[in-house]
Amino acid sequence: MAVEIGGMGHSVKRKEDPRFIRGKGNYVDDLKLPGMLYMDIVRSPYAHAKILNIDASKALAIPGVAAVITGKDLDAYKLAWMPTLMSDTQMVLPIDRVVYQAQEVAVVIATERYIAADGVAAVEVEYEPLPPVVDPFKALEPGSPLVRPDHADRPTNHIWHWESGDKARTDQLFAEADVVVKEHIYLPRIHVSSIETCGCVASFDKVSGKLTVWMTTQAPHAIRTVFSLVTAASAVGQIPEHKIRIISPDIGGGFGGKVPVYPGYVCATAASVLTGLPVKWIEDRSENLQADSFARDYHMDVELAAKKDGRFTAMRVKTLADHGCADAAANPSKFPAGLFNVCTGSYVMEAAHVEVDGVYTNKPPGGVAYRCSFRVTEAVHAIERIVDSMAQKLQVDPADLRMKNFIPPDKFPYKSPTGWEYDSGNYPAALKKAMDKVGYAQLRREQARKRAKGELMGIGISTFTEIVGAGPSHTFDILGIKMFDSAEIRVHPTGSAIVRIGVQSQGQGHETTFGQIVAEELGLPVENITVEHGDTDTAPYGLGTYASRSTPTAGAATAMAARKIRDKAKLLAAHLLEASPDDLEWVDYKFQVKGTPSKSKTMAELAFAAYTNHPQGMEAGLEAVSYYDPPNLTFPFGAYICVVDIDRGTGEVKIRRFVAVDDCGNIINPMIVEGQIHGGLTMGMAPALLEAITYDENGNIQQGTMMDYLLPTSMETPAWETDKTTTPSPHHPLGAKGVGESATVGAPPAIANAVVDALSHLGVTHIDIPVTPWKVYEILKAHGLTEE
Amino acid sequence: MTTHKVKVTINGQVHEAKVEPRLLLVHFIREVANLTGTHIGCDTTSCGACTVLVNGTLMKSCTVLTVQADGANIQTVEGLEQNGQLHPIQEGFMQEHGLQCGFCTPGMMLVGKALLEDNPDPTEAEVRKAISGNLCRCTGYVNIVKAIQYAGKKMQESAEVKTPAAVHAEG
Amino acid sequence: MRFEGHETINAPIEAVWAFFMDPHRVAECAPGYQSMEVLSPTRFKPKVGVGIGVVKATFTLDVELDELREPEHVLVKAHGVAAGSAVDIHGGADMKPSSPTITEMDWTATVNVSGTLASVGARLMESTARKLTARFFECVREKVETPK
Amino acid sequence: MIPPPFEYAAPRSLSEAISLLQEHGSEAKVLAGGQSLIPLLKLRLASPTFLVDLRKVPGLSTFKESDGHLVVGSMVREATIEHSPLIRRRYRGLVEASEVVADPIVRNLATLGGNLAHADPANDHPSMMLAFRAHVMAVGPKGTRRIPIDEFLVDTFETSLAPEEILTEIHIPQPTSQTGSAYIKLERKVGDYAIAAVAAVVTLDGGICKQAGLGLTNVGPKSIRPTKAEQFLVGKHLDDETIREAARLAAAAAEPTSDLRGPADYKRGVVRTLTARALHQAAQRAQKGASH
Numbered sequence A: 001m002a003v004e005i006g007g008m009g010h011s012v013k014r015k016e017d018p019r020f021i022r023g024k025g026n027y028v029d030d031l032k033l034p035g036m037l038y039m040d041i042v043r044s045p046y047a048h049a050k051i052l053n054i055d056a057s058k059a060l061a062i063p064g065v066a067a068v069i070t071g072k073d074l075d076a077y078k079l080a081w082m083p084t085l086m087s088d089t090q091m092v093l094p095i096d097r098v099v100y101q102a103q104e105v106a107v108v109i110a111t112e113r114y115i116a117a118d119g120v121a122a123v124e125v126e127y128e129p130l131p132p133v134v135d136p137f138k139a140l141e142p143g144s145p146l147v148r149p150d151h152a153d154r155p156t157n158h159i160w161h162w163e164s165g166d167k168a169r170t171d172q173l174f175a176e177a178d179v180v181v182k183e184h185i186y187l188p189r190i191h192v193s194s195i196e197t198c199g200c201v202a203s204f205d206k207v208s209g210k211l212t213v214w215m216t217t218q219a220p221h222a223i224r225t226v227f228s229l230v231t232a233a234s235a236v237g238q239i240p241e242h243k244i245r246i247i248s249p250d251i252g253g254g255f256g257g258k259v260p261v262y263p264g265y266v267c268a269t270a271a272s273v274l275t276g277l278p279v280k281w282i283e284d285r286s287e288n289l290q291a292d293s294f295a296r297d298y299h300m301d302v303e304l305a306a307k308k309d310g311r312f313t314a315m316r317v318k319t320l321a322d323h324g325c326a327d328a329a330a331n332p333s334k335f336p337a338g339l340f341n342v343c344t345g346s347y348v349m350e351a352a353h354v355e356v357d358g359v360y361t362n363k364p365p366g367g368v369a370y371r372c373s374f375r376v377t378e379a380v381h382a383i384e385r386i387v388d389s390m391a392q393k394l395q396v397d398p399a400d401l402r403m404k405n406f407i408p409p410d411k412f413p414y415k416s417p418t419g420w421e422y423d424s425g426n427y428p429a430a431l432k433k434a435m436d437k438v439g440y441a442q443l444r445r446e447q448a449r450k451r452a453k454g455e456l457m458g459i460g461i462s463t464f465t466e467i468v469g470a471g472p473s474h475t476f477d478i479l480g481i482k483m484f485d486s487a488e489i490r491v492h493p494t495g496s497a498i499v500r501i502g503v504q505s506q507g508q509g510h511e512t513t514f515g516q517i518v519a520e521e522l523g524l525p526v527e528n529i530t531v532e533h534g535d536t537d538t539a540p541y542g543l544g545t546y547a548s549r550s551t552p553t554a555g556a557a558t559a560m561a562a563r564k565i566r567d568k569a570k571l572l573a574a575h576l577l578e579a580s581p582d583d584l585e586w587v588d589y590k591f592q593v594k595g596t597p598s599k600s601k602t603m604a605e606l607a608f609a610a611y612t613n614h615p616q617g618m619e620a621g622l623e624a625v626s627y628y629d630p631p632n633l634t635f636p637f638g639a640y641i642c643v644v645d646i647d648r649g650t651g652e653v654k655i656r657r658f659v660a661v662d663d664c665g666n667i668i669n670p671m672i673v674e675g676q677i678h679g680g681l682t683m684g685m686a687p688a689l690l691e692a693i694t695y696d697e698n699g700n701i702q703q704g705t706m707m708d709y710l711l712p713t714s715m716e717t718p719a720w721e722t723d724k725t726t727t728p729s730p731h732h733p734l735g736a737k738g739v740g741e742s743a744t745v746g747a748p749p750a751i752a753n754a755v756v757d758a759l760s761h762l763g764v765t766h767i768d769i770p771v772t773p774w775k776v777y778e779i780l781k782a783h784g785l786t787e788e
Numbered sequence B: 001m002t003t004h005k006v007k008v009t010i011n012g013q014v015h016e017a018k019v020e021p022r023l024l025l026v027h028f029i030r031e032v033a034n035l036t037g038t039h040i041g042c043d044t045t046s047c048g049a050c051t052v053l054v055n056g057t058l059m060k061s062c063t064v065l066t067v068q069a070d071g072a073n074i075q076t077v078e079g080l081e082q083n084g085q086l087h088p089i090q091e092g093f094m095q096e097h098g099l100q101c102g103f104c105t106p107g108m109m110l111v112g113k114a115l116l117e118d119n120p121d122p123t124e125a126e127v128r129k130a131i132s133g134n135l136c137r138c139t140g141y142v143n144i145v146k147a148i149q150y151a152g153k154k155m156q157e158s159a160e161v162k163t164p165a166a167v168h169a170e171g
Numbered sequence C: 001m002r003f004e005g006h007e008t009i010n011a012p013i014e015a016v017w018a019f020f021m022d023p024h025r026v027a028e029c030a031p032g033y034q035s036m037e038v039l040s041p042t043r044f045k046p047k048v049g050v051g052i053g054v055v056k057a058t059f060t061l062d063v064e065l066d067e068l069r070e071p072e073h074v075l076v077k078a079h080g081v082a083a084g085s086a087v088d089i090h091g092g093a094d095m096k097p098s099s100p101t102i103t104e105m106d107w108t109a110t111v112n113v114s115g116t117l118a119s120v121g122a123r124l125m126e127s128t129a130r131k132l133t134a135r136f137f138e139c140v141r142e143k144v145e146t147p148k
Numbered sequence D: 001m002i003p004p005p006f007e008y009a010a011p012r013s014l015s016e017a018i019s020l021l022q023e024h025g026s027e028a029k030v031l032a033g034g035q036s037l038i039p040l041l042k043l044r045l046a047s048p049t050f051l052v053d054l055r056k057v058p059g060l061s062t063f064k065e066s067d068g069h070l071v072v073g074s075m076v077r078e079a080t081i082e083h084s085p086l087i088r089r090r091y092r093g094l095v096e097a098s099e100v101v102a103d104p105i106v107r108n109l110a111t112l113g114g115n116l117a118h119a120d121p122a123n124d125h126p127s128m129m130l131a132f133r134a135h136v137m138a139v140g141p142k143g144t145r146r147i148p149i150d151e152f153l154v155d156t157f158e159t160s161l162a163p164e165e166i167l168t169e170i171h172i173p174q175p176t177s178q179t180g181s182a183y184i185k186l187e188r189k190v191g192d193y194a195i196a197a198v199a200a201v202v203t204l205d206g207g208i209c210k211q212a213g214l215g216l217t218n219v220g221p222k223s224i225r226p227t228k229a230e231q232f233l234v235g236k237h238l239d240d241e242t243i244r245e246a247a248r249l250a251a252a253a254a255e256p257t258s259d260l261r262g263p264a265d266y267k268r269g270v271v272r273t274l275t276a277r278a279l280h281q282a283a284q285r286a287q288k289g290a291s292h
Helices: A071-076 A113-122 A167-176 A220-232 A263-275 A285-291 A376-394 A398-405 A427-438 A440-453 A510-522 A550-577 A603-612 A670-689 A742-762 A773-782 B025-032 B088-095 B105-118 B124-130 B142-170 C013-020 C023-028 C116-120 C122-145 D014-027 D037-042 D078-082 D085-090 D092-099 D112-117 D125-132 D227-233 D240-253 D264-291
Strands: A037-043 A049-055 A065-070 A081-083 A089-091 A104-110 A124-129 A158-165 A179-190 A199-205 A210-215 A244-247 A279-282 A294-306 A312-322 A351-359 A366-368 A456-465 A485-491 A497-501 A529-533 A584-587 A590-593 A596-602 A623-628 A637-646 A653-663 A721-724 B004-010 B013-019 B051-054 B057-060 B073-075 C002-009 C033-040 C043-052 C055-069 C073-082 C085-099 C102-115 D007-009 D028-031 D050-053 D063-066 D069-073 D135-140 D143-148 D153-155 D166-173 D179-187 D194-205 D208-217
Touching (some): A065 A071, A065 A113, A065 A263, A124 C073, A124 C085, A167 A312, A167 A351, A179 A670, A199 A263, A220 A244, A312 A376, A376 A456, A398 A427, A398 A456, A485 A510, A510 A550, A550 A584, A550 A596, A550 A603, A653 A742, B004 B025, B013 B025, B025 B051, B051 B105, B088 B105, B088 B142, B124 B142, C002 C122, C013 C102, C023 C033, C023 C055, C055 C085, C116 C122, D014 D135, D063 D085, D112 D125, D112 D166, D179 D264, D208 D240, D208 D264
Parallel strands (some): A037 A279, A312 A351, A653 A721, D007 D050
Antiparallel strands (some): A294 A312, A590 A596, C033 C043
């Protein structure tokens, strides 16, 4: 490692920052095109209703309103429905019925944003309310209102059943177990609520037939393909993929909420095709909270079996997954419940059996990420909570119980009972480090002293294992598109380079970190490397950024492409140094004749030669492309310890300390990794204490604005204490693992466990998140412990 | 609808326009003055992405009517850099990794700048309180606190460098 | 949201019944009543500005009287849409005379508010709906007691 | 979100403002700091056709002690109150209420008068004013009217102001050397309305409570004065037991409903806790004042 090139392991300052700190970012809403129209959306007040009539005459009478588009209009082009990423269908605009509150009903196109909003207020819709079904358990009862009568083959609200693991063996182990614990655990609906909402500018050029869409999307290439396929199935006729350009410019936070295709994107695009003018649609916060895809909503019955000595033998989970009105999750297609069956976590056990049933309800489509795709947060919450219940039942320290059951460091790669192969890990080391840092033994003594005085404090542990970086492509695809990822590198004659990648940044700092990978592999200074992404006309095809997959997939592709370049550069060096390639070695970012540092060539020199002095028979230029198909996922992990104090007068939970030890293998940029962990912890704390989306019995969302959907401020957020261990991934070319979501996955059970721990002497074994003051107070009250 | 003629100075440049009374100041800044560094993140004055300085006072420009700001002197993120020189708060955010997606950053930096003008050496608790009207979804606030404190130190250093001359001039 | 109440009305039951059969008089008790279109003796469309203080939404209601059992029982169904919000009301009143000039009325109302008002104003919804419903039936009592 | 259209004027005098209100009747609305009104307009939950902006009306943005009262102009910003050494020294509860209104940036615009005139039961100042036994001054076509705070607060979003009247001043009785005040709010996060909050003002005389004022925020259709609790305190030593009983009486006076902030019973429990804490705090401050 050399500091001057800014390669692996350096806290290089971000290349993105100079534009952002000057207010010169380029977000979708910043774009203004000549003649651009604005779109606004009429939404349903009802969660379930027939649409009897839509009267747009008053809206159309407003000067500046250009058009009002309804589901019937789209239906004429066979565009009223679209596929979801899980091969279900969802309405773009309804033809005759709405199935969730705030569903799109019609769109108004106008010359100005304000006029479009007036147009929306002037559209008169006549509804006939239908009884909604909001509770997924009731949705499965006979006689429940049917959310999707359009699925003629499926006359119930049950979508699918999925299971994993060895049922017979698991049941047998439970029958033979000395100790069994069981909890019903609910992870509520939550919403990523990135500070930038969703939106797009669609611009269809009638002359060239080219459609350009600037879009808040985490996966521009996949969107392009979906758009082409959707138009192919429509009466508009296919827009061929080379005539569709999706541009994902600067994105103000994604976290999974910007993976799906929302009706607004399709409507704006349809409006642009119809009018031949650019059309901008930017949703407001209420629309974002009410109608965009949600995460979680998992009702889990979790059981753990153990021997008397505390050794785990088996785990059993039964889950009801509330998907709202469509299965619009962003999971790999063979995994309707994502990677939920990684729920055996960091522990050895012989068998496990996991069942999930997907259910329709009259709510917006759910099942996308909240800074954790693929249901890993759900899995980790299940195991980390139930391990604490087991410790409580066995009356042993939860840290000791974890140490006893951890997968031993020498057992990697480890095959889990549900079939995952964990690449590497050292769980005891991480937990030990966290315990030392927080002063665990001392805290337990303090807790005992306080309990004696009637004061309530709790210590919660979470030792989680994440699973990130999908592919491999033999197992993972989205709508049939394999989950590889890509990079393309061109080294210019004077020793600078451009890198284009198939993934897309929403704040992760790809322009910096992918440059560092190339710097490390090629020995070119990071400041001489431009990284581009997000434009489907220029970047190589990739599946996008979510599920902490950028580094595991495109990061690996970048390293592999760079290595191809280095291979060619070696031949150039051999030519220039008049040596055999076999006699060359790569030392200090240079090719040198083995043992003779004076005879060497830098990459800059070799790049120049690639265009000016390449050997006969060799193609000129120095560039490479790699489509990387990872051999396995990566399994980052961590040990978190949370200390809470509880106010007996109000039920308030205050996080006093939170120590997070993370292990994501080799690190490209420690500054960026630490920043991601800070953010991830905050998005782990938020649903643990504050955020939840709930509905009343009529299907009204009860958190329709940020006044009630409670994003933490700097005051609720504790001062995170972070540390790390390093266990490289054996199969990743850089030894790296993904990290963006680890903290969001690992933090909630640490907090929930801390609160339960504070109340465990009262016999409390579980509290559902968010742990609100009133929930805690009611427990205290039941035990006569409120402050008087 | 009656329109009102307004004159608003933004970052030293005068913008005159006829506006509807309902035009929100943030839309005036973004759409009329074409300064898109000021962002919109919510409808309910919750997030602070639209924060600007109006006559030196922090305001959420999505909750101010343009007509209310008639005659005002406004500073936005685009006005922080002067003569090609970054403001210390901008340096602080870059040096301390106080931003990720960059969407809340303009508001956060203006809050930091205003805080440091009142309190050049704020504690962590003081910074946290000052930025509590601005939401960030990426950073967990840790590095934003550091960025603002970095800028405070930097401003104090440059003030110290200037002090002898200033004393001399006054003396 | 379900509400119920009892009013003692100083009027004969026939007068109370006559009141309910007169859409114009009933509508006058609707909170924020602005105007009305009468479609039939039992179906009418009043426009009302429902709200408290500055918070206000203008609904065009579709009101239908049902299950008429002269003079003691009537059901009222109302349904209306405002920008972004909707309201559905099922109300019922049962009357019986406690003397020739006094009528006892038991009423119930189920009020469902949907959309923006319910999502954003949830914290105020119940108390407001309760208040407006109570005001309606109180107004009914007052109007019936006031000779036309 | 985009407000509906409306007309606007920023009159330069109170009389001009009043005539505008008279002209436009109940469809007109006074615009003070706008931090509650403008969000309502954006959500299209309010649609006044005319806004009368008070920002150019002289004399509404100052405060001073005079005539036995702290006289605060209705357009005085929360941030101004928060940062006033005079108010902090003598009217601590008022500062504490201002400090928990919304968030620091909103407080740069939000006004005391707006907070009271909006009459949201979740707003912080109405209950603090109940505890202070403040009164407000309103100016209308018929002249100036003095309205005790209990009469001013009528119901949710309703005050006793006539549509053409403007709230101009808030008068808070000056404390004795043995008066202490406090405002304690429990909120889900910064910027939130209270789960519940309690305002307390006590005046001691040789350790005995001479006068007590209490106000409860967001536990009823309007801010609540728990009269029985106040009466119970008068004439007693403010020891733990007295305060405990007063807290119980205050909780009994609360009329909370169950909502996202918690079940009604919980809120009653919080009122009890916060009443006790606010009384302890106020009493401590009163004693400290006495010792000076």
